[in-house]
Amino acid sequence: MATRTRCGLPVSTSSGAAECVDTMEEKSASYERVVYKNPSEYHYMKIHLVFENANTSMRAEDFKYLIICGLKDLYGEVGAAIPFDVLTFDQTALSAILRVFSSGLVKLWSALTLIGSYANEPCAFRVTQVSPFLLALSGNSREMEV
Amino acid sequence: MVRLKSRYLLCEVCVSERSKLQLLGERAVFQAVRAAVVKAHGQYGAALFSIGSGVTYLNAYTGVVILRFRKAYYQLLWSALPFINCIETQGQKVPCFFNCIHVGGTIRTCQKFLVRYGRQQLCRMLPHCKTEAEKQEVRRAVRSCSQSLFKVTQQERDDEDEEGS
Numbered sequence: 001m002a003t004r005t006r007c008g009l010p011v012s013t014s015s016g017a018a019e020c021v022d023t024m025e026e027k028s029a030s031y032e033r034v035v036y037k038n039p040s041e042y043h044y045m046k047i048h049l050v051f052e053n054a055n056t057s058m059r060a061e062d063f064k065y066l067i068i069c070g071l072k073d074l075y076g077e078v079g080a081a082i083p084f085d086v087l088t089f090d091q092t093a094l095s096a097i098l099r100v101f102s103s104g105l106v107k108l109w110s111a112l113t114l115i116g117s118y119a120n121e122p123c124a125f126r127v128t129q130v131s132p133f134l135l136a137l138s139g140n141s142r143e144m145e146v
Numbered sequence: 147m148v149r150l151k152s153r154y155l156l157c158e159v160c161v162s163e164r165s166k167l168q169l170l171g172e173r174a175v176f177q178a179v180r181a182a183v184v185k186a187h188g189q190y191g192a193a194l195f196s197i198g199s200g201v202t203y204l205n206a207y208t209g210v211v212i213l214r215f216r217k218a219y220y221q222l223l224w225s226a227l228p229f230i231n232c233i234e235t236q237g238q239k240v241p242c243f244f245n246c247i248h249v250g251g252t253i254r255t256c257q258k259f260l261v262r263y264g265r266q267q268l269c270r271m272l273p274h275c276k277t278e279a280e281k282q283e284v285r286r287a288v289r290s291c292s293q294s295l296f297k298v299t300q301q302e303r304d305d306e307d308e309e310g311s
Contacts, residue, residue: 076188078225 040132070115
């Protein structure tokens with residue numbers, strides 16, 4: 001988990017005389033160190049749907065519906081209510097970027113793994129990248145050309 | 147050393163017609179709870195329910211049910227109980243509602259609570275009685291169980307005196 005430290009600015013000494021004396025005594029300015037254990041409440045997943053028959057295509061709504069059906073099958077009504085968003089969807093490559101609350105990541109990922117078919121056609125989800133930061137999904141060292 | 151711990155949920159089945167209550171059986175209640183868990187929590191819930199869950203006690207006259215779940219995931223399965231709409235028995239659908247009144251670690255604690263709860267319910271029933279005969283019945287029942295309570299406490303006090311002296 002990433003930790004971020006943030007240093008606060010030194011305390012200003014522009015107030016009245018009494019306060020001036022106090023702040024003069026603690027000459028080294030007071031810094032504030034804030035540590036976040038898990039800075040992002042969302043997780044972003046880059047996924048890609050692979051069909052056995054390479055010619056099938058689907059719309060974005062069908063894609064989201066397929067994932068919700070998978071969640072409903074494995075985790076019931078409570079699972080189908082896990083809020084997630086399809087941020088981008090590429091119809092030709094059938095790849096998408098999903099955003100989900102960190103508490104629902106494990107359930108969503110396990111449901112994606114177990115989805116086997118769509119409209120009687122065998123298919124599988126491949127998860128390429130998962131990150132708590134969206135910026136990290138922009139680059140992928142596997143596809144990088146040096 | 148390693149002990150399988152369970153949680154016993156003491157529930158009351160509320161039905162609109164008291165006569166339909168007599169039709170309920172343990173298997174019917176078990177199937178109804180299982181169906182609700184599968185609907186609310188899917189295959190994961192079904193798998194959790196299949197390990198160590200069951201109907202321990204069912205009283206068709208008062209509508210008291212004791213359900214047993216594993217301690218590790220009883221809360222997940224408990225959350226599916228409010229979604230039970232009806233129980234199917236002998237081809238009839240009995241609309242009902244599960245009201246959980248106590249959670250205990252053993253059947254004995256559930257029984258102790260049930261005795262106290264029954265006493266409180268009797269006292270609450272008195273203002274709702276419509277005829278004089280019913281009122282007399284309820285008063286007699288309350289007197290008899292408070293007498294037995296008095297005898298029990300008297301006995302406990304005697305035992306304590308004997309142990310002390």
